[in-house]
Amino acid sequence: MARMKFLCDADRCIECNACVTACKNEHDVPWGINRRRVVTINDGKPGERSVSMACMHCTDAPCAAVCPVNCFYTTADAVVLHSKDLCIGCGYCFYACPFGAPQYPRTSNFGSRGKMDKCTFCAGGPEADSTEVEYAKYGANRLAEGKLPLCAEMCSTKSLLAGDGEIIAAIYKERVTQRGYGSGAWGWQTAYRETITV
């Protein structure tokens, strides 16, 4: 059985944020929530790195381990989803997640949290596939339509890979074998005019 995975090739990411925008638009994500974000370290300095981050759909998901109402479940595709009907918006999963994936809509001016929202790997939620109810709560179900997450499909530099873990790992492995990694990668000297250990 194929296991769905994201893989961000940091040597290719140019921090264009197209993945973030595509995700928000595809799923009609509410104001104030980003299911995906681009994180940049050493911004503006030689050796700058950008990585597109969202829910990594962990095999042993810590969010599911701490959830007091057990609203998380893992599908046969190894996608971690949750039920917004059960979620109480306690925020435990946000503290447990090493990637900061869970997000909460602000429901009042006094800071109260709404139901948790996170990347679904474009696989919807527990409602029937591709229904209006599912779309309103979890966004589009592209996986059921025979497609992959839009963030990866939109990536102009082909940095963000998504799909069967074995296939995208093979693609990335071949890239590294051919071009090197970090300061050994092609284009590095052109961009930074020096060799930096990353």
Added chain:
Amino acid sequence: MHDKQQTAINRRNFLRAAGGASTVAVATAAATLNPDEAQAYDPGEEEMGPRYQETDHVKAFYRVNGYETLEK
């Protein structure tokens, strides 16, 4: 004055006794329950099932992303 104090003590004793009885009742009720272990939400087989399909669309994604490395 003495009678008043006696009444107050009796009332407190009554409450203490009632409190003790209710604690025992709650403990008995809890012991008779059969709590299951916490279990993850199960939306049903259909929703837990695989949705990923290796369609032409998906194959095109793999091909395009591995265009410079994978065998044509």
